[in-house]
Amino acid sequence: MTQQYPTVEQTIGNTPLVRLQRIPGSDDRGNVILAKLEGNNPAGSVKDRPALSMIRHAEARGDIRPGDTLIEATSGNTGIALAMTAAMRGYRMILIMPDNLSLERRAAMTAYGAELILTPASQGGMEYARDLAMKMQAEGKGRVLDQFANPDNPLAHVEGTGPEIWSQTGGQVTHFVSAMGTTGTIMGVSQYLKSQNSDVRVVGAQPAEGAQIPGIRKWPEAYLPSIFDAQRIDQVESIGQQEAEDMVRRLAAEEGIFAGVSSGGALVAALRVAQQVRNATIVFIVCDRGDRYLSTGVFNPR
Template identity: 80%
Template sequence: MKKYQTIEDTIGATPLVRLQRIPGDAGEPRGNVILAKLEGNNPAGSVKDRAASSMIRQAEARGEIKPGDTLIEATSGNTGIALAMTAAVRGYKMILIMPDNLSVERRASMTAYGAELILTPAKEGGMEYARDLADKMQADGKGKVLDQFANADNPLAHIETTGPELWQQTDGQITHFVSAMGTTGTIMGVGQYLRSKNSAIQVVGAQPAEGSQIPGIRKWPEAYQPKIYQPKQVDQFELISQDEAETMARRLAAEEGIFGGISSAGALVAATRVAAQVSNATIVFIVCDRGDRYLSTGVFN
């Protein structure tokens, strides 16, 4: 009998497409090309599908978890949705803890996959509070925390899949890799792989400017810095304002036909800044999720 794929088998191998209008004078006139990696094409809609599948599969392989167990994770949205999907496929109970100021689309997506959702008051600490609660629930024996912030299987997903895809899709011509920074799994994993192929490749991280709140882009307090994060692996940091990211999200959809999320647009802002400083470069940025995940926020109105 023919062996067919499961939904989990369709994670990865996402398209890489060229921007045509937004680069402007920083693009073709300078010999530059800006390419978008469309991670919203993953089955649960974001780049986090890769890490979620990796964390669960690797923990299974080590004998740390088995189908029927309860998994717990603090999330700002995309990782939670991806874990809820993977848990549904592989037979786990999933408890997700999320600040209550994040979009209703994210909440609905998690519960659609059968996850139990616990909302925490954003005014009491947002993601930091959610992470502390996840650790307490694990200590109380209510399940196992996968901990995307400290779990080496998060960047491993990008060392094994995203990085090799970008190298192959650009025929090894990539010169700059640009990514929003949240848990930092994507930028750490992809950066490590690409540098193993060409040490001259520049890794650029998008972080929020002071006072900006951009879903998926964080600058963590020292006590909550992700353990997987190695600052020296990022060559350049670009501070992105909330207004810049939201404006670029609208432009990306209206001018390029790419309906991406706000953090994706923040990464593009960083990519255009890089393009304005260099010549004859192949610049890749991650479109980490889809814009329809943010419709209720009014950003696209």
């Protein structure tokens, strides 16, 4: 019999769920805090899931076909994931990103063969990038997948991340915590987990006033992702920049989990939840790896 080997895209998903051992230290409340390690995906983040989902479903509908040009506004991880998926499936990829984001993310996108357009953060950051993507589509320069409005984004988590968490916890998950950016992860996982047990509490992490945390956003009303449904979230925690950065350094130094700053923010929210409940199984998303933030200095010795 011929040996069967997986392709790269077949390794997306089925990421580990691991128990924290030293954070928050000895817990007399009986809670368990579990980290879903999405940095183990092949392009290094949770966004591998919706990137593949959006392209595969668009292909199935006949909206796109290999050889076409795809366009997307991104703050980093979705762009890297789309660049990888486009390379695997034969698309030209144009990515539009604010120029104040990390050098590692830019380099990863171009390594996969994507064309990168940097927009001045001073002109509006992601909002400006999103507007430019739609303008380029209107001019016939390519097809925008639009992670902010595309139902195939949260569908990836209804079909993958949510069922994995349910299975890995044996249905014991009581709380799910995620940073909120495009909101695809928290929307899809919430939909699935609440379909299994309506008592599961879903907690979102948003940036506090003035905080600049990669991967966590609080959108102006006009740019709120249309995939977002506030009714799917039970609680929102505002996360300060310093506490997110401090926590992600602790996550690496005390747990051996090297992650991006948004994961520190999600853990801050998870620990707040842990102080409010007993005998809970709290799952939070570690959405990417820390190595794509080294140039920001966040991991420099303090």
